Structures are given as C-alpha cells and as structure tokens.
Amino acid sequence: MAEPSSSKPPAPEQRLLPDEPDSDSDITPKATPGPSQAHQPSEPSSPLSPVAHLKNSLNKARHTLFGDHLTNPFEYDDEDNTSENELLLDPNLPANYEDRHQPLPRHSLSSIHSHKRPSHDASDASDAFELDSLHSQDPLETSDHEEEIENSPYPEVRAAVSPYDDPTLPCNTIRAWAIGLSLIFLGASMNTLFSLRSPSISLGALIAQVIAWPLGHGWARFVPDYHVKIPFVKKKLRLNPGEFNIKEHAIIVVMASVSFGVAYATDIILAQKVFYKQDFGLMWQLLLTISTQSLGYGIAGMMRRFLVYPASMIWPGNLVSVTLMNAMYEEEEQKGGEGDGTVHGGKGVGIGGNMPRYRWFGVVTAVGCVYYFIPGFLAQFLSSFAFVTWMAPENAVVNQLFGYSTGLSLLPITFDWTQISGFVGSPLIPPWHAIANTMIGVLTFFVFLAATLHYSGAWYSWYLPMSDSNTYDNTGKQYDVSRVLSPDYRLDEEAYKNYSPLFLSTTFALSYGLSFAAITSLIVYTYLHHGKTIWRQYKSSTTEKADVHMKLMRRYKEAPTWWYMSLFAVMLGLGFLTVLAWPTNMTWWAFLLAVFISFLFSLPIGIIQAVTNNQIGLNVLTEFVYGYIQPGRPLGLMIFKTFGYITMSQALTFVSDLKFGHYMKIPPRTMFMAQVVATTFSCFVQVFTLNYALNHIPGVCTPTQPEHFSCPGGKVFFSASVIWGLIGPARIFSPGQIYSALFLFFILGAVTPLVIYLLARRRPKSWLRFLMAPLIFGGAGSIPPATPLNYLSWGIVGFVFQYWIKKKHFGWWSRLNFLTSSGLDLGLALATLVIFFVFTLNEIDPPKWWGNEVVAGTVDYKGTAVQMKVGAGESFGPATW
Numbered sequence: 001m002a003e004p005s006s007s008k009p010p011a012p013e014q015r016l017l018p019d020e021p022d023s024d025s026d027i028t029p030k031a032t033p034g035p036s037q038a039h040q041p042s043e044p045s046s047p048l049s050p051v052a053h054l055k056n057s058l059n060k061a062r063h064t065l066f067g068d069h070l071t072n073p074f075e076y077d078d079e080d081n082t083s084e085n086e087l088l089l090d091p092n093l094p095a096n097y098e099d100r101h102q103p104l105p106r107h108s109l110s111s112i113h114s115h116k117r118p119s120h121d122a123s124d125a126s127d128a129f130e131l132d133s134l135h136s137q138d139p140l141e142t143s144d145h146e147e148e149i150e151n152s153p154y155p156e157v158r159a160a161v162s163p164y165d166d167p168t169l170p171c172n173t174i175r176a177w178a179i180g181l182s183l184i185f186l187g188a189s190m191n192t193l194f195s196l197r198s199p200s201i202s203l204g205a206l207i208a209q210v211i212a213w214p215l216g217h218g219w220a221r222f223v224p225d226y227h228v229k230i231p232f233v234k235k236k237l238r239l240n241p242g243e244f245n246i247k248e249h250a251i252i253v254v255m256a257s258v259s260f261g262v263a264y265a266t267d268i269i270l271a272q273k274v275f276y277k278q279d280f281g282l283m284w285q286l287l288l289t290i291s292t293q294s295l296g297y298g299i300a301g302m303m304r305r306f307l308v309y310p311a312s313m314i315w316p317g318n319l320v321s322v323t324l325m326n327a328m329y330e331e332e333e334q335k336g337g338e339g340d341g342t343v344h345g346g347k348g349v350g351i352g353g354n355m356p357r358y359r360w361f362g363v364v365t366a367v368g369c370v371y372y373f374i375p376g377f378l379a380q381f382l383s384s385f386a387f388v389t390w391m392a393p394e395n396a397v398v399n400q401l402f403g404y405s406t407g408l409s410l411l412p413i414t415f416d417w418t419q420i421s422g423f424v425g426s427p428l429i430p431p432w433h434a435i436a437n438t439m440i441g442v443l444t445f446f447v448f449l450a451a452t453l454h455y456s457g458a459w460y461s462w463y464l465p466m467s468d469s470n471t472y473d474n475t476g477k478q479y480d481v482s483r484v485l486s487p488d489y490r491l492d493e494e495a496y497k498n499y500s501p502l503f504l505s506t507t508f509a510l511s512y513g514l515s516f517a518a519i520t521s522l523i524v525y526t527y528l529h530h531g532k533t534i535w536r537q538y539k540s541s542t543t544e545k546a547d548v549h550m551k552l553m554r555r556y557k558e559a560p561t562w563w564y565m566s567l568f569a570v571m572l573g574l575g576f577l578t579v580l581a582w583p584t585n586m587t588w589w590a591f592l593l594a595v596f597i598s599f600l601f602s603l604p605i606g607i608i609q610a611v612t613n614n615q616i617g618l619n620v621l622t623e624f625v626y627g628y629i630q631p632g633r634p635l636g637l638m639i640f641k642t643f644g645y646i647t648m649s650q651a652l653t654f655v656s657d658l659k660f661g662h663y664m665k666i667p668p669r670t671m672f673m674a675q676v677v678a679t680t681f682s683c684f685v686q687v688f689t690l691n692y693a694l695n696h697i698p699g700v701c702t703p704t705q706p707e708h709f710s711c712p713g714g715k716v717f718f719s720a721s722v723i724w725g726l727i728g729p730a731r732i733f734s735p736g737q738i739y740s741a742l743f744l745f746f747i748l749g750a751v752t753p754l755v756i757y758l759l760a761r762r763r764p765k766s767w768l769r770f771l772m773a774p775l776i777f778g779g780a781g782s783i784p785p786a787t788p789l790n791y792l793s794w795g796i797v798g799f800v801f802q803y804w805i806k807k808k809h810f811g812w813w814s815r816l817n818f819l820t821s822s823g824l825d826l827g828l829a830l831a832t833l834v835i836f837f838v839f840t841l842n843e844i845d846p847p848k849w850w851g852n853e854v855v856a857g858t859v860d861y862k863g864t865a866v867q868m869k870v871g872a873g874e875s876f877g878p879a880t881w
Contacts, residue, residue, distance in 0.1 A: 152311055152547045157663075160319040162326060165552040165665040171247035172670040174228065174237055179215050180255040180674070181681060183208045187260040188682040190829055192689040193836070195262045196700065198712040199422020199790055203829055206429075208256030209249070210822050213328070214358060216244030216252075246329040250664040253325070254657050255674050259682035264646045265289040266690050268638045270714035271721055273694060274701045276481070276634070278489065280582045282691065289683040291574040292642045295595070296651030297676065298568020299602050300658065301561055303651065306603060308658045311547035312538075313610040315659040322663045352816055361819045368417065368827025369834075375416040377835055379851040383416035384789065386860065393858040396865045400454070400466040403860025404789045406505075407466055408447055412792035417828050420793045423712075423786035427798030428821035432806070435798040437772045438779030442791045445514060446507055446783055454506040459738060462868040463876050467507035469716045469784035471723070473500035474875040476866060481722060490585060491632030491726050501738060501881040502727050508719075508784055513742040515620050517749030518778030522616050525753040525774050526608055534611050549662060556667035563672060579639060586636035590626065594644035597622060602648050609652055610659075618645040623724040637725030638717070697836075698843055703863060704856075707840045712785030731881070738878070749777055 151163045187203050194201045220243055227236040265288045272278045307313050352360045375382040384404035388411060392398040400407045404414075414420060420427065427435065446467075454461040463476045471479040484496045504512075526534070572595070578584075579591045601618060609615045622644035626637050654675060661671040693709070694700055701711035723732060732739050753773035760769040780791055806813045838844070846852050859865040870876055 152549065154311060154314060156316070156319055157311070157314060157549075160323040161549065161663045163548045163552075165555070167555050167665075169245045169247045170241050171245070171251050171666060172673075173241050173248055174230070174239055175216065175219050175223075175241065175244070176248040176251045179212055179219070180252040180678065183211065183252065183256055184259045184678055184682055185685055187256060188262075188685040189689045190833065191260055191262050192266065192686045193693055194829065194832065195266070195713055196693055196697075196709045196711050197418075197422075197832070198708045198710045198785060199418050200713060200785075201418060201422050201825070201828060201832070202262070202425075203260060203825060204425075205253050205256040205260060206818070207822055207826055208260065209253050209325070210361065210819070211826075212249055212252045216249060220244045246325065247664065247666055249329075250325060250661070250666055251670065251674050253321075254661060254666075254671065255678035257657055258653065258675050259678040263289050263293050263683060263686050264642050265292045266686055267714055267717035268635075268642060269687070269690060270694075270701070270711060271638065271718040272635065274711065274714060275718040276485075276489065278635070282687070284578060284582050285687050285691075286683065287574050287578045288639070288642075289687055290680060291571045291578055292646050293650060293679050293683055294676070295568065295571040295575060295643070295647045296598070296649070297654055297679075298564050298571070299599055299647070299651035300654035301559070301564020301568070303602060303606060303655055304658060307606045307610055307655045308662055309546070309550055311550070312536075313607070313659070315610050315656055318656060318660045318663060321660060325664065352812070357815065357819055360816055361823045364820055364823030365827040365830070368824045369831045370827075372417065372828050372831035373835070375414075376418065376831060377839070377846050380846060381851045381855055383414060383419055384855060385413040385415065386411070386789075386855075386858075387413075389858045389860050390854050396859060396867050399858055399860035399865040400867075401451070403466075403858065403865060404787060405860050406468045406863055406865055407787075407860050408451065409787060409789035409792055410447070412789050412796065414789065414793050417824050419790055420797050421825065421828075423782040423790050424794045426821040426825060427794045428801045428817055428824075430798070430802070432798065432802040433770055434772075434775060434779075435795055435802060437770075437775040438791070439795040440771075441514075441776040441778075442780045442783075442788060442795070444776070445510055446780060446788050446791075450506050450510055453510070459506065459509055460503060460876050461506050463866060463870065464503055465505045465863060465865055467784060467787060468505045468863060469508060469712065469719055470505070470863075471719050472503040472505075474503070474877040475500070475870055476876075479503075479722065481726065484726065488583065488585065489633075489635060491728070493632075496727070497881070500875070501877055502723065502732060503738070503877065504723075505784070509739055509742065511781070511783055512739070513745035514777050515781065516742065517745040517752070518774055518781070519616065519620060520746050520749035521753050521773040521777050524750050525772070526616075528753060528757045530608070530611055534607055538607055549665075552665055553662060553668070557669055559668040559672040567676065575643065584635050584639055585633040586639050587630070590630060590636065590640055591643060593625075594622065594640045595647060597625070597644045598647035598651070602651050605648065606652050606655060609656075615649070615652060618648055621645075623720070624729060627724040627729040631728030631730060632726060634721040634725035638721050696841060698840070706845055707835060709840075716785050749773070752777075 151158050152161065187208060191202045194203075220240060223240045225238060225240040228239050229236050265285075268288065269285050272280070352363075355363075386402050386404045386407075386409065388402040389399050389404075389407075401410050403409070404419075450466065453459070454466055464472055473479050479500070479502055483499050484492055486492045575591060575595070576588065579586050580588060597618065601616075605616050605618075619641055622641045623637065625644070626633075626640040630636060630640075657675060658668075658671060661668070697705070697707075697709050699705040700709050701714065703710055723729075731737060733742060734740060756768060756771050756773060760766065760771075780786075783791065801813070801817060805817070839846075855861055
C-alpha cells in the first residue's frame with residue numbers, strides 16, 4: 001500500500017558504481033599519502049586479472065565496512081559477495097564497532113591541511129559565488145593546539161571517505177546551478193506526471209548523477225569562458241570555470257536528491273480536486289506544498305550538532321554514495337582527465353563488456369525507449385501477460401488467482417519494464433538478500449494468507465475484490481463519500497448510520513495490518529540489533545572530539561543557525577496561513593501538535609537512521625492521533641498527517657544530505673542555498689505540472705484511462721483519508737468493529753524479530769540470521785496500488801541480476817549493472833513522454849486489435865472479479881454499525 005509504505009526501511013539513493021581497476025589499487029578514495037604512509041615500502045604486485053583484482057579490492061572494503069558477518073544469506077559464495085552496495089539495506093551494518101576505538105596515529109591539523117589534490121589552482125575558487133570563505137570559526141570550539149586523529153575513528157567511514165580536501169575546487173558555480181536547475185525542472189516535472197500513471201515510475205538522483213557527467217564535461221569543453229554579471233553578486237563570474245569537478249557534481253546530485261521526489265502535498269491536492277471535488281485554488285496549493293516541503297529545514301538546522309557534526313553519526317547510506325562519487329573522479333585523475341571517468345573492464349565479461357560505459361548507457365536508453373512503444377502502445381497484452389484470464393475472462397476465481405490488476409498474479413509474466421520497476425523501483429539496485437526478504441513477505445502475506453482469508457470469507461471478502469485500493473459499501477459498490485459528507489466536508493453521522501459501514505479488499509486490509517507490524521517490528525529489531533550501538537554512539541556524540549572531517553569543514557563558514565530558524569519561522573507562518581485562511585476544518589492547535597510530533601521524533605529517529613540506515617515512519621501514528629482526536633475531517637487528516645510525518649521525514653532527508661556534503665567537503669552555506677532553492681523551485685514545478693496534467697489529460701484518474709493515467713497513489717491517499725479521517729479508526733479498527741483483528745499485527749510485529757533473534761542465536765551459522773522482520777512486513781508496502789505482479793516480476797529480475805549475473809559474471813555486473821538500470825529507467829521515461837505529448841494530448845488511441853483488447857475483456861481488468869453479488873435491495877455485513 002503506497003500510503004503506509006513509509007514505515008519500511010528506506011532505500012537510499014545509489015550513485016554510480018566504479019569500474020574494475022586497471023592497476024593494483026583499492027576502491028577506497030585515493031589521496032596523497034600522509035606522514036604515516038610516506039615511507040612505507042611498496043609490496044610487489046601479483047599478476048592478477050582486473051576482475052580478480054576488483055574482487056580482492058571489494059573484499060577488503062567489505063570486511064572494513066561490514067565485518068565478517070555479511071556473508072550472503074542466500075548461498076552467495078564469499079568470493080562473489082563483495083560489493084560495497086550490500087550496505088544498501090543491510091540491517092546488521094555495521095558490526096565491528098570495537099575496532100572504532102583503537103588508537104590511530106596522530107599529527108597536527110596543519111599537516112592534514114597540507115595534503116590536497118593538486119589539480120586546481122587556488123584562483124579557481126574565486127570563480128564561484130562569494131557565499132563561503134575559508135578559515136571560519138570552529139563550530140565545536142575545540143583547541144587549535146590540540147593534536148587530532150589522522151582519520152575517522154570508524155572503520156566504515158575510513159574505507160569510504162577521503163580524509164583530505166581540496167578547498168580550491170569551486171562548487172558554487174554558474175555551471176553547477178544551470179545544470180542542477182535544468183535537471184530539477186526535468187526530473188520534478190516528469191516524476192509528477194509519472195506519479196499519475198499505473199504502474200507509477202520515477203527518476204532518481206542516480207539518473208541526475210549519470211546525466212550530469214556528460215553535461216558538465218561538455219560545458220567545460222564547449223562553452224566559451226566569458227565573464228558574466230549575476231544580480232546581487234558583486235563581481236563578474238566566469239561562465240566556464242575550467243574542468244568539471246567532483247564538488248560541482250556533488251552539488252547537482254544534492255539538488256536532485258531534495259527535488260526529484262514528488263511532494264506528499266500533491267496527493268492532498270489530487271484527492272481534494274479529483275475525489276472530493278473541492279478546489280481552493282493555485283495559491284493554496286503552492287502555500288501547502290512549499291510549507292510542508294520546507295518546514296523541516298528549521299529542524300535540520302537545529303539537529304546538525306547532534307546528527308551531522310559528530311563522527312559517530314555515520315549515516316551508512318551516504319558511505320556508498322561518497323565511495324561511488326569519489327571513484328568516478330579518482331579514475332579520471334589516473335587517466336589524466338581523459339575517458340568517461342571510469343575504468344573499462346577486461347575482455348570476456350559479456351555483452352557490452354568492452355564498450356565504453358556511457359556508450360552502453362546510451363544504447364540501453366535508446367533500445368529501452370524504442371522497445372517500450374510495443375508493450376506500452378502497440379501490443380499492450382505484453383505488459384500483463386495473464387493469459388490464463390484470457391481463456392476464462394468471466395470466471396471470478398481464475399481472475400482472482402491469475403489476474404494482474406485485482407488478482408494475485410500467480411503466473412507473473414510481463415515483458416514491460418514499467419510493470420517490473422513500477423511502484424517498487426529498479427530490481428537492479430537493492431542487494432539480493434533485501435529482495436529475498438521482501439519476496440518472503442509477498443508470498444507469505446499477499447499470496448498465501450490473502451488467498452486463505454479471502455476464500456474463507458473473512459471480512460465479507462466473498463462480496464469484494466481480492467486486491468485493489470477502493471473502498472466499498474455493503475452492496476459491493478464503491479463507497480459513495482458524498483452520501484456521508486456534510487456541506488462543510490465533515491462526516492454526517494446520521495447519514496453514515498443510514499448508509500453503510502466501510503469495507504476493504506483483502507490485500508488492502510492486510511496492508512494496514514502489515515503497516516502496524518512493520519512499525520513494532522522495526523522498533524524491536526532496532527533495539528535487539530542496534531540498541532547498544534545507538535546508545536554508545538549517542539553518548540559519544542555529546543562528548544567525542546571532532547574527527548578529521550569536522551576539522552576539514554572548519555575551513556568554510558558555517559551556515560548560521562538563524563538562517564535555518566528564520567526559514568522555519570517563515571514556513572511556520574505559511575503553514576498557519578494555509579490551515580486557517582481556507583476552510584480546511586483543521587484547528588490551530590492541531591497544526592501545532594503536528595509540527596510538535598515531527599520535532600519530537602526527529603532526534604531519536606534521526607539517531608536510529610544515522611546508525612542503522614532505517615527510518616521509522618510516522619504516517620500511521622499521525623493518522624491514529626488525528627483520527628481519534630478530530631474524527632470526521634478528511635481534509636484536516638491529510639494536512640495533519642503531512643505536517644506531522646513529512647516535516648520529520650524531510651528534515652532527516654536534509655540532514656542526510658548535509659552529512660553527504662560533510663563527507664564531500666561541500667561548503668555549508670553552498671549546501672544551504674542549493675537545498676533551499678532546489679526544494680522551492682521543485683514545488684512550483686510540481687504544482688504547475690500537476691494542474692496541467694489534470695486539465696489536459698482526457699479521462700485522467702479514471703480506471704479505464706487509455707494511457708493508464710489512473711492516479712493510483714492519489715486514489716490510495718483518498719481512501720486513507722476516508723478510512724482514518726472521514727469515518728475514523730474508532731468505527732473501523734476499534735474492538736467490536738469489522739477490522740479490529742488487524743490490531744493483532746502490532747503484537748505479531750513485536751514478537752517476530754524476537755523469535756528470529758533467539759533462533760539465530762541458537763544457530764548462528766544458519767540463514768536465519770539474515771531474516772529481517774521489518775523488510776518481511778514492510779517491504780511490500782506499496783500493495784495496493786501495486787499488485788503482486790509488480791513485486792513478483794521485480795523479484796525474478798532481481799534474482800537474475802543481483803544473484804545469478806553477479807555470481808557468474810561479476811566483471812560485467814560491476815561495470816554495467818547500475819548503468820543498465822539507469823538506461824532502462826531513462827528510456828522508459830522518454831518513451832512515456834513521447835506517447836503522452838504525441839498521442840495522449842492529441843487524443844490518439846492505441847491501435848484497436850486483439851492484442852490491445854483482450855486484456856480489457858476480463859473481469860480482473862474491470863474490477864468485478866467477485867464470487868458473490870447481492871440482489872436488488874439486499875446487503876451484506878453487520879446489521880448495525
């Protein structure tokens with residue numbers, strides 16, 4: 001289910017994986033040797049192949065980053081399980097904390113300052129905007145005469161982040177801003193448009209990183225070196241400040257990271273305009289989106305001292321990002337600035353093995369773009385190859401078991417990248433053990449348990465579809481919200497008693513139970529596996545001395561706290577205006593309560609995420625709170641949930657990016673401006689794009705829209721507002737109500753990780769130690785609107801690439817896997833845009849032939865695959881409610 005899915009552990013955005021090294025070198029960032037390294041004798045190199053050498057290098061990095069416990073739980077050979085990307089969703093990371101406190105060589109800070117990359121002149125820094133300067137006051141106020149450690153005290157950070165900095169690299173340049181803002185416009189608008197599709201697709205910051213490389217180097221090569229005058233900037237700036245560098249690239253990726261994601265507030269606008277038929281106008285939409293997206297900056301600014309500055313706040317997801325970003329530029333330096341920024345692999349590594357990486361990316365993008373016209377427009381039966389339902393189009397049970405739209409997809413066959421990556425994301429990104437845990441949850445709950453409950457008649461399921469995101473009344477028809485809404489958009493209790501209780505499809509009801517279990521399982525799991533570490537690192541964060549990265553960042557002026565607090569005050573004022581100046585049915589004190597909840601949970605959840613890479617979502621908590629304190633107010637609930645949950649989530653996203661900038665040595669004031677401008681600009685882009693789509697796409701947000709712009713996410717958001725806001729949890733989940741048994745999932749979620757933990761301790765070498773209860777319960781959190789077809793096909797492709805190809809063809813996988821994923825995503829996006837602008841806007845329908853009509857002829861597609869129907873004047877369900 002899309003709406004409660006945020007309670008599952010987030011998958012951090014990945015950046016480009018380095019190629020196979022050509023020489024005997026490790027994948028960790030290279031730097032000029034420090035004093036303790038200068039006189040060490042060199043070891044004779046062995047004649048290893050590039051692939052073999054990369055495996056050895058990755059093994060070294062893996063043991064440093066993850067410890068010896070990270071052997072793949074699903075029969076990886078230890079030799080093949082060697083990617084630093086296992087960090088992505090590893091629940092037990094990091095393990096070897098005792099190594100962090102071993103003494104390290106010490107030297108003065110001046111010696112650290114003397115080591116930096118020599119490829120840029122100091123004059124280059126003057127080509128940037130004068131926002132940052134060097135030698136600012138120490139934010140932690142430690143003694144200047146105190147000797148500092150040479151590197152981070154944490155081995156996983158030492159393995160990923162360079163302890164050196166080149167302060168002469170310009171990053172706040174016209175080039176970085178021009179490329180960044182251009183990519184924001186493209187990414188934010190495309191993702192907003194794609195969010196209306198089913199399955200929804202999205203472009204991530206990885207796409208921005210890949211595209212920014214040729215754009216930046218093309219700019220450096222072809223744009224003339226003019227000096228231009230920028231408003232409010234004292235001096236003229238160079239249009240082309242020289243070679244495109246890693247800090248400019250990092251700024252662009254940060255801008256994409258905070259802007260590419262579709263704002264949560266757009267679902268409020270969608271539900272309000274399309275489903276509630278209420279429109280407050282463009283100004284209210286902009287105020288709502290900007291305030292909800294940017295209010296978290298104030299919290300992020302206050303949390304820097306606790307979540308960014310301390311070395312113990314590691315933020316594991318950023319370690320992968322930093323390693324991969326550094327690898328691109330270090331290989332370029334080894335080549336003298338030539339090539340595509342990566343090392344080419346050896347011979348015999350499969351299709352495309354000897355092709356330059358960006359040529360491969362272009363080929364995959366072009367082929368993916370052209371191919372999508374077949375399943376996406378010309379032969380749509382290839383998108384959902386549920387051939388069993390074609391043979392029995394009117395059989396309810398057959399369509400429930402094998403249907404792709406409202407069924408369980410027991411034969412998950414598709415030839416469409418949209419179905420594979422839609423809702424879930426590319427299966428070429430997460431590690432195999434994370435995919436496997438998610439598949440365990442899908443098969444256990446959304447196939448076996450869902451079928452058992454449905455065919456046993458639980459929750460009156462014989463009268464309802466197996467899987468969809470609609471709400472139903474006691475005649476089996478979709479719930480008519482207008483019959484229970486008062487003129488001021490509140491619940492009319494008398495009309496509700498005279499109409500019907502609310503019913504859900506089997507998988508929709510299960511998804512709420514699993515969201516309850518995901519919350520408690522993540523809390524218990526975190527305590528069992530990371531409790532001591534979190535407490536130790538929290539205590540360290542309040543007393544530990546600054547590490548080398550903090551010392552290096554002192555060269556730059558810090559972004560003052562009053563900048564963040566001023567922005568917080570402005571956004572708080574905009575929030576008050578949004579809530580009180582329009583008839584939202586939300587009180588001022590409820591708005592302050594939502595903000596208080598976000599602020600209260602930001603630090604503890606931030607500490608958990610900084611150590612474990614898991615974030616506990618507050619969406620279900622906020623729904624519970626508001627659903628009980630102010631029931632019957634659907635719009636108020638949507639706004640309360642957004643301010644109470646997204647404010648904290650955005651704050652931690654900003655903090656994570658600040659830590660990324662901390663590791664990349666990006667000046668803090670440049671980071672602040674890049675984040676704020678990118679977030680604000682993307683809000684305008686998303687709101688205007690959403691309104692354009694709603695006004696120009698024929699049949700938008702209807703189940704039968706020809707190009708599948710059926711608004712699946714908005715429909716789930718609307719259904720959640722009806723469940724939690726209009727009807728209220730007291731009438732649905734409380735004891736004695738239809739779905740009260742779902743509260744048992746809170747207990748199941750708390751007990752399961754404890755059982756797994758105890759069994760794994762009895763058999764420490766077994767595969768049990770790799771079971772992750774939060775992923776099992778929350779990994780399939782996008783069902784509905786996603787279907788089992790999306791997850792099952794995603795798991796099959798993930799097995800092929802992340803297990804089989806990685807194991808058998810590691811050279812190809814290490815060079816081209818992530819570029820293949822990016823190319824498929826970008827090709828799909830480009831083809832979808834062409835179909836939209838060329839065909840959809842001109843009302844050109846797909847060709848009418850069997851291949852496009854057979855799918856629409858099934859009861860699965862029509863949403864009418866139910867076993868029993870009531871007669872005229874009859875109803876099912878309880879007699880009173």
